[in-house]
Amino acid sequence: MNATELSTVLECGENISVEFKRCGVQPEADTFETVCSFNNRFGGSIYLGVLNDGTVEGIDREQAIAIERNLVNVIGNPKLFNVAPAIETERIEYDGRLVIRVWVPAGPAVVSFKHVIYDRVADVDRRITSETQIAQMHIRKQNHFSEQRVYRYLKPSDFRFDLLPRVRKLAALKTPGHPWTEMDDMELMRSADLYGVNYDTGEEGFNLAAVMLLGKDEVISRIAPAYKTDVIVRRENLDRYDDRLIVATNLIEAQARISEFAKRYLPDRFMLEGDQTVSPRDIIIRELVSNLMIHREFVSPYPAKFLILNDGIRTENASKAIFQGQLAITSFKPVSKNPFIAKFFRNIGLADELGSGMRNLYKYSKPYSGKDPVLDDGDVFEAFVPVRWVEGNTDEGDVTAHDETARDPSEREHDLNETVNTLNEQENDPDETVNETVNETVNETVPRELRLLELLRLNPSITYRQAATALDVSYATVWRTFHVLRESKTIERVGSDRRGTWRVLTPPQPSRK
Structure with a gap:
């Protein structure tokens, strides 16, 4: 986010997904209440260093790292948050002052801060104490995240637990000493939130996330056809x-x-x-x-x-x-x-x-x-x-593979015969004839660059692959030949990569070996 975008946010003021907070040496407790409420509702942004009326007071630059570290430490403390919400921070320069934006996405679980659940209503963080309201929040979360849907009749035999050794190995490579390496299969499934509770009915079981990650193919096809x-x-x-x-x-x-x-x-x-x-x-x-x-x-x-x-x-x-x-x-x-x-x-x-x-x-x-x-x-x-299909070209006019199919082989052979005849006429040698084998004649009598120039004259829309076939060389070789001609200003590309054509700038100068 830049200063212009922040200015727009400041003009609109606080709402269900925007909160302004003054911040001194470290964030106050109400900042974490907002983190909790944003996680439990739709997510949102907290702007540290901004007063309630939208005035940018800024934060002490020397305290920026300490503030960001404090956010992470408090949110990750299980004594304060029952589930650690995800957050991201970014620093914004605004009129010579520093603002820290804390982005809190909506989370899959209902979160509490200091054993109190908060929900976001308009621009207020509201304490939720009613069991009915808390149950509704759990239901709302499940409806939004379909991966949490519980299937009570699924059994361990419906899953590919043979994949779990690979999972443990990958987890250990990512994080040495990962706790999954010491867990049995069901402990791992619970730790990964793949075995949960349906708060609407109170039923326990494997959820849709478990099915998609580790389910047998026939189980997946029945649940998600x-x-x-x-x-x-x-x-x-x-x-x-x-x-x-x-x-x-x-x-x-x-x-x-x-x-x-x-x-x-x-x-x-x-x-x-x-x-x-x-x-x-x-x-x-x-x-x-x-x-x-x-x-x-x-x-x-x-x-x-x-x-x-x-x-x-x-x-x-x-x-x-x-x-x-x-x-x-x-x-x-x-x-x-x-x-x-x-x-x-x-x-x-x-x-x-x-x-x-x-x-x-x-x-x-x-x-x-x-x-x-x-x-x-x-x-x-x-x-x-x-995707740039050709190595070395990065400019807008450079050539990639074109959006067209190769022509019929008989057409390519016809063009190649025409090329050889044209070259023989230009050399003004009446005794020079086209050999019975086209490729042999071309390879013996005409330099590759010259042959390619004639192909371009006959077909300005020719692709690399078509040229490689006509010249009987590899794709890499024909690309290098194009590159040499382009670098020497002998040819240029007219139009877009996909729909453009080639233009020959320098007349060919045939020479006999």
Whole structure:
């Protein structure tokens, strides 16, 4: 958030999701009451260093770290909070003063502070003491988070407990000495909130989160019959697909299958972070696939999709949106759609803290493709990450794979024959004839760059793959040839990557060997 956005918030004043707090050396108790009430209602933002009337007083810059540390310590203290709410903080410069924004998302459980439950009503943190009201809050939470739905007749035999050794190993790799490594199967399920209570009926049992994470395939298909993830590669055959994978198994195995499938079809690049080499492709795949697993409405009939297209990667999944419209990194307010599943993924190292997925997509999309991702939330959450299919080109006019299918082989052969005939005429050699084998003639008599220039004259819309086929060389070789001609200002790209054409700037100068 920047100063302009904060100014708009200050003008609107406090409401059900905005609270202003004066802050000295450390936050006062009423700040934590608001954290509790925001968690129990719809979430919201607390602005430390702002008076009730919207006047920015600011906080002592030297105390900023201590204030942020105090927030984390108090919220994580089990003697003060029965369940630790999730929070994120950010610092905002406003008219020479420092404001700390504390973002509190709505949580999956009813939270109390110092054994008192608070709810947010208008711009007030209200103490809730009635058993009826507390029960209604639990019901409200369950209705919002469908992953908490309890199925009383599910038994341990309905689950893939054979996956739990892998889960323990991953948890130990993420956090040495992780408590799950010492728990038996049922203790782990309870610790992960996969075995819970339906506060509407008082029934105990495994919940929907448990089914999706560890359920056997036949159990998943009965409880969530529409659940599947459709992974499609559509780059050559645009009417149908080049390859396809349909995944309808538990989330742990689904995450691995989709990730491995995507890596086979997406180009890999490496970048340095300090002295470490990282793969932006692998990080982007991890975040997109984890989002499909974590932030998804599993009771919706809308199937999730992971599409690899000519212009990039596109994902779609059913969502229960808190916000509608395109998400911006500067104003994004992360809300966990399935907190139990998200926590499970974080424990085994397949996800990080709330909001990190979007930050990683913005961070690594630029070095991977030269462009930012596009994220749109609503009843269907859509994510798009561009892909630069050709190594070395990052400018807007650079070429990626085009959105067109290869022509019929007979047409390519005809164009190649035409090319050879044209070259022979330009050399004015009546005795020079086209050999019986086209590739042999071309390779023996004409430099590759010249042959490519003639192909571009015949077909300015030719793709790299078509050119490689016509010249009988590899994709990498034809890309290098394009790159040489472009660097030497012999050719240029006119129009967009997908719909543009090539223009030959320098007339070819054929020469005989």
